[in-house]
Amino acid sequence: MDIKTIFEDNIKEYSDFVDTDVAENINRIYYRGIAGHGPDDNSILSLLIWELKNVEDEQDTESELKWLYTIDPSYISPLMKSYHDEALNDDVRSTFFESPPLEKEREDALSECDFSLQAAESKDINITVDECKKLSIARKDAPPYIQSIAFLDNNEFYQGLMNILFKYDNPALEDLAYLSKTWFEQSVSCFTKTDDKVTGFLLVHACPSGILVPVLLFAVGADSRMNLVEMLRFSIKMAAEIYPGDTIIRIHRRNSIVSALSKKLFPDKKGEPVITGKRSEDG
16 A cells, blocks of 8 residues: 545545545644555555644654545555654654444554543534524624624734733634634624723634534633623624524533533534544654
8 A cells, every 4th residue: 555645736626535524634743654565556445634733842742633535445454554753753652533423343453552441421512503593692693793703814813813822822723823814703702802902802713514612711901801791792693693593513522611612502413323443652
């Protein structure tokens, strides 16, 4: 099996083998990808895309597998061996993933590659726009000082983002400061200003599939708590105006703060059953 690196320039060659919501990220700074090709006919036998995490901490850099495709489970082992070499080049110490339940042959192949597997509940929960509309927070309009990021020029956006990230040391996306303003949904994403300075953001990404993914909700200053609520109110109202009621909003419960907020707003929502895996890349 011949291994080729996946780039922004060649990702279209693999469009039949990778989810579009994953493929769109291959141009991002911490995303990587490789594909295994048949040595004789150049057929695509396997494909892996991953994202680097905790990059600033060389002692604890991790990798999250975002997409794994193989035409047959027997190709998982050679693909993972090639991935291991790539991961070591980025000082990755451990690898983890969350996946829908797998057939036994693929679970066995991953176990043979030293992944510890277990059944779990997904960290993601899916909410519809209609469900958001029913929240008490959506019963009145946000104040006029909450506006969509479409009203910010690029300089204002990035200056505001830097101000926020300086005081928020654990964003959901490590490459947040490198993403273009247009990567975010312009109407549903919003901001607040104090004394002509951006002091809060609620940023949402619209995936190619149509799923909306909130990636930042944070505010600074004396009115930060109130502004968080008002930005939530604004984004829910805008999403309800623009998107069909069955549009999915995917919330990634990455830490206790997000989990607690999700539980408060949507107490009955559960994540789908998944398989999680983790292995060490040291040595």
